[in-house]
Amino acid sequence: MTTAASAPLSRDVKVIGLVGSAHVVSHFFQLALPPLFPILKDDLGVSYAALGLLSTVFFIASAVTQPAMGFLVDRIGARRVLIIGITLLGLSYLMMGLLPTYPAFIVLAAIGGVGNSVFHPADYSILTASVSERRLGRAYSAHTVGGNVGWTLAPIVMIALATVIGWQSALISIGIAGLALGAFLTWRGSLLRDESDAHRRSEGDGDGGSRTTGFAFLFNASILASFIFFMFLAMGQFGIQSFSVTALNTVYGVDLALAGSALTTYLAAGAIGTIVGGIAADRVRDPGMIVAVTFAITVLIFVAMGGLELPFWAMFTGFALTGFAMGVAMPSRDLIVKRATPAGATGRVFGFVYSGLDIGGTITPVLFGTFMDLGRPHWLYHTVALLIFAAICSVLVVRQRTGGASG
Numbered sequence: 001m002t003t004a005a006s007a008p009l010s011r012d013v014k015v016i017g018l019v020g021s022a023h024v025v026s027h028f029f030q031l032a033l034p035p036l037f038p039i040l041k042d043d044l045g046v047s048y049a050a051l052g053l054l055s056t057v058f059f060i061a062s063a064v065t066q067p068a069m070g071f072l073v074d075r076i077g078a079r080r081v082l083i084i085g086i087t088l089l090g091l092s093y094l095m096m097g098l099l100p101t102y103p104a105f106i107v108l109a110a111i112g113g114v115g116n117s118v119f120h121p122a123d124y125s126i127l128t129a130s131v132s133e134r135r136l137g138r139a140y141s142a143h144t145v146g147g148n149v150g151w152t153l154a155p156i157v158m159i160a161l162a163t164v165i166g167w168q169s170a171l172i173s174i175g176i177a178g179l180a181l182g183a184f185l186t187w188r189g190s191l192l193r194d195e196s197d198a199h200r201r202s203e204g205d206g207d208g209g210s211r212t213t214g215f216a217f218l219f220n221a222s223i224l225a226s227f228i229f230f231m232f233l234a235m236g237q238f239g240i241q242s243f244s245v246t247a248l249n250t251v252y253g254v255d256l257a258l259a260g261s262a263l264t265t266y267l268a269a270g271a272i273g274t275i276v277g278g279i280a281a282d283r284v285r286d287p288g289m290i291v292a293v294t295f296a297i298t299v300l301i302f303v304a305m306g307g308l309e310l311p312f313w314a315m316f317t318g319f320a321l322t323g324f325a326m327g328v329a330m331p332s333r334d335l336i337v338k339r340a341t342p343a344g345a346t347g348r349v350f351g352f353v354y355s356g357l358d359i360g361g362t363i364t365p366v367l368f369g370t371f372m373d374l375g376r377p378h379w380l381y382h383t384v385a386l387l388i389f390a391a392i393c394s395v396l397v398v399r400q401r402t403g404g405a406s407g
Helices: 009-030 032-042 048-074 078-096 102-116 119-131 133-165 169-186 197-202 221-252 256-283 287-305 312-340 346-363 365-373 378-402
Strands: none
Touching: 009 078, 009 119, 009 133, 009 169, 032 048, 032 133, 032 169, 048 078, 048 102, 048 346, 078 102, 078 119, 078 169, 078 346, 102 378, 119 133, 119 312, 119 346, 133 169, 133 256, 133 312, 221 256, 221 312, 221 346, 221 365, 221 378, 256 287, 256 312, 287 312, 287 365, 287 378, 312 346, 312 378, 365 378
16 A cells, blocks of 8 residues: 655644544534534424434434445545535534524534545545554544544533524534635645545556456455454444443442543543554554454453442443553554555545444444343443454454564
8 A cells, every 4th residue: 555654754743633633623523513402402492302313314424425435535535525524514514503493404414424424534545645654553543532532622612602602603603614624624735645546647647547446345354354343343332432321320329420430531541542552553563463452451351340249449440441452452443454455445445444333333222221221231341342352353354364463
């Protein structure tokens, strides 16, 4: 695969900053509406279930269109697709502020979801082709952390804006900000190279269309194993992020606020682990082994949490350790996919593989909810351990197929 092997540090930092800012904004938009639901319920005259449907429509539209966006990235270029996605997101929220009716929100949520679908295939295509090989782990790390920053900022900023200028003006403001970022990326776009047909033609490679036709990559065992890995990973992560607080409250009678602090610790430790993992991924030449070892540690901790009568402080420590371990694995997770990707197919492969996260997140909600209804919260930890173990098996398949450590 083509990478900017000798790019100077200053250029890499600029590229990572541009792509990272886009990822911050994309995750910000994902959670921009939910903090406003109590206000929108009265002003739009709809139920919370109807408002929740807005998020469902957004993410279904994103999941359905993401693989197609990967093909588009490889055909016309990641920079163009990224700018189109940010523009669609900005316009959708701008129009929500200008058209405050529920039917309009449904249509605009779908448009916003299509805009959201571009980021993984476009971002990873740009980072892989633009950033030096020796800094890719840290680039992927910064990208992941940027998304978490966007999620963190969304409720704080949206509530503050809605309080000061009203929810309609708040939506208009973030919509304008999204459009402004799209304009800025257009201005600085020369920094964002990729390996698409369009980009290779502009650099003098005359056979620009020979590598991005067909669906052959779907029959690549490494790509399919990577997709399965992401699906199992999402299933396990969903269980912890969505039901761990309920499990702690049910099993130990822990106050909800204290139980929530355990989840917050898990997420914060994950962010720290991701930063550490970016450094490790650039120094250890076997990303598959990093994922396998950190996930194995996670499995053992979750088995202990589900099978032993541990005091709350031990459970709290377990959440911190598993969050850190999972975070360390994230940059190597992305390097595994990069290594399995055929030349000229970065957009398609990342678009397809990352759709496994969306699919995995839709499979387990009812299962984990049933555990809670049956009064069996311990099963949550055992099932998560099993899912993470399945993810390890998938990683080892990819590692074997791609030759383990690189030279």
